[in-house]
Amino acid sequence: MSRRTDLVVLTGTHTAGAERVIAAVRALRPRTAVVQHDLREVATGALRRRIRHAGSDETTLVRLDHGCVSCTLREDVLPVVRALGARPDVDLVVLHLDPALTPEQVCFALLHVVSGPGPVTGPETGTVDLLGVVACLDGGTWLADATGTIDVADRPDLAGVPDDERTVAQLVVEQAEYADVLVVDPVGAGAWELLRTEAALARLAPRAVLATELDEQLLLRHLPAGARRGRPDPVHAPLLTGEPPLSGVADVALSLITARRPFHPERLHAALDHLLDGVVRARGRIWLATRPADVLWLESAGGGLQIGHAGTWLDTDDDAWRHAEPERRAAAALHWHPRWADRMQELTVLTCDADPAAIRAALHGALLDDAEVAK
Numbered sequence: 001m002s003r004r005t006d007l008v009v010l011t012g013t014h015t016a017g018a019e020r021v022i023a024a025v026r027a028l029r030p031r032t033a034v035v036q037h038d039l040r041e042v043a044t045g046a047l048r049r050r051i052r053h054a055g056s057d058e059t060t061l062v063r064l065d066h067g068c069v070s071c072t073l074r075e076d077v078l079p080v081v082r083a084l085g086a087r088p089d090v091d092l093v094v095l096h097l098d099p100a101l102t103p104e105q106v107c108f109a110l111l112h113v114v115s116g117p118g119p120v121t122g123p124e125t126g127t128v129d130l131l132g133v134v135a136c137l138d139g140g141t142w143l144a145d146a147t148g149t150i151d152v153a154d155r156p157d158l159a160g161v162p163d164d165e166r167t168v169a170q171l172v173v174e175q176a177e178y179a180d181v182l183v184v185d186p187v188g189a190g191a192w193e194l195l196r197t198e199a200a201l202a203r204l205a206p207r208a209v210l211a212t213e214l215d216e217q218l219l220l221r222h223l224p225a226g227a228r229r230g231r232p233d234p235v236h237a238p239l240l241t242g243e244p245p246l247s248g249v250a251d252v253a254l255s256l257i258t259a260r261r262p263f264h265p266e267r268l269h270a271a272l273d274h275l276l277d278g279v280v281r282a283r284g285r286i287w288l289a290t291r292p293a294d295v296l297w298l299e300s301a302g303g304g305l306q307i308g309h310a311g312t313w314l315d316t317d318d319d320a321w322r323h324a325e326p327e328r329r330a331a332a333a334l335h336w337h338p339r340w341a342d343r344m345q346e347l348t349v350l351t352c353d354a355d356p357a358a359i360r361a362a363l364h365g366a367l368l369d370d371a372e373v374a375k
Helices: 015-028 069-085 103-112 142-146 168-177 191-204 265-275 318-323 326-334 356-365 370-374
Strands: 005-011 032-038 046-053 056-063 092-096 128-138 181-185 209-211 252-259 279-286 294-301 304-312 345-352
Touching: 005 015, 005 069, 005 103, 015 032, 015 092, 015 128, 015 181, 032 069, 046 069, 069 092, 069 103, 069 128, 103 128, 128 168, 142 168, 142 191, 142 279, 168 191, 168 279, 168 294, 181 191, 191 209, 191 252, 191 279, 191 345, 252 356, 265 279, 265 356, 279 304, 345 356
Parallel strands: 005 092, 005 128, 032 092, 128 181, 181 209
Antiparallel strands: 032 046, 046 056, 252 345, 279 294, 279 345, 294 304
16 A cells, blocks of 8 residues: 555644744654645736745745636645655645635545546545644634624735635634634733633634644644544534533623524524624524525624525425435434424524624524414
């Protein structure tokens, strides 16, 4: 069997913290290669690729046929990772993502996309084993970023990805949410802010390990059972995977909101304002009275919110039930309703300085009332 090289994805907007993590990893594993792509010029069809290994530190200007993130992954990131993984003098690759990237898209590509020259019979991980994701966070600023309304395009240190309409909150929350290890830099943060940040992270990413030291944890060898390791959750996975604490601490709380009747679309639109102030993260499946066949996915972070299509409810047709994951069918059978089938509202809302009871009341007030249900 051919040798496979370990791969760790490093993410986060805290670049100074990321450099400290890289130094610690290279000290632990001297045969580490670090590859980093600077995307600040990607809109012009160029990026800067930096590779550090042993005593070498080289930066190369790379021209792309198209100035987009997907093309960057396909044309340069994946082939470079594959080539480094095949080198006999490398036993660990650290893929340090540009601060404006989230790890989910990159990890999906690493696990599923085939590209690059030469014969390939499997995904990019044919030469590397993706161990998971390490996120570097600034303990003094992360929570403010995660509840803010600033756009990524308005942050000079993050701008560069074409047509980027995300908020900084959406970026930093997704980076932390997808991590297996969270490294929180306490420099410049007060005790109260650190307490609140760690409380929010424990509820946002309950399967992640909070690293207090730059030690072997960074190598992702001994993660708890059920760790993400770069793999996304299915849209119908349980919202409380990892058993996050539901009790509040330091004005940070996680609420699970459920209901067995549909939302009125106009009243829901008005109620959504409650998710845009003092909320770190809201996510889950919703059911609109005007779209009875469709599962909709709601996701917010700070001042950014989006709703998208996530399939159909399981009584829509025979194919829906037959093609559903076994876990989804089991959960649906457990709470099947004779009229509504598996339809239900199910949201988690992570608040910081917001009133969970007021949010719950606003959302419940957007449901159809008895007279509307009767119609």
